[in-house]
Amino acid sequence: MEILGKILVGLVALEHLYIMYLEMFAWETKGKETFKGSLAPELFEPTKTLAANQGLYNGFLAAGLIWTLFIEDPNWSFYIAVFFLTCVMVAGIYGAFTASKKIFWVQALPAIVALVVLHVR
Structure with a gap:
């Protein structure tokens, strides 16, 4: 289960790197x-500057999740991953209420699944 948890954390991080790219560098195209x-x-x-600002925050979320993959202490890695996944989940739920329901499925749900898997240790 630990390996699956790390894979899911990595996938959520990759998703947020992609969101960062979209918002910071490809806002007016992709x-x-x-x-x-x-x-x-x-x-x-x-809104290009506003999107780039949002992208930067998504990059920080991705960096924090990637960082957890390199922390050798399992407890510390777990708690830091829980923190960053919870941030992603809260942002996704807030986005679903304020912008588009699709954000829940794309952003919050993968974080929730990763959190559940991490807690099954």
């Missing part, structure tokens, strides 16, 4: 394709 319907096309250019 981001526009990904988030069509959530934001009017003419708003992507004026």
Whole structure:
């Protein structure tokens, strides 16, 4: 179960690296394709700086999750992973309530699954 937990943590981290890329570097191209319907096309250019700021936060979440994969002490790794996954989960639930229900399924649910698997030790 420990290996599955690390794989899930890694997948959530990769997802947030991708979100960081979309929001920081590809907001007006790939981001526009990904988030069509959530934001009017003419708003992507004026919101580029805001999206980049969000992307930076997603990058920090990914960095924290990746960090847990290199912590040798199993207890410390567990607690740090729980912290960052909980941050992802809360952000996903908040996004689902305030922006789009899809965010729950894409962001919060993978974090919840990873948290459950980590707790089955």
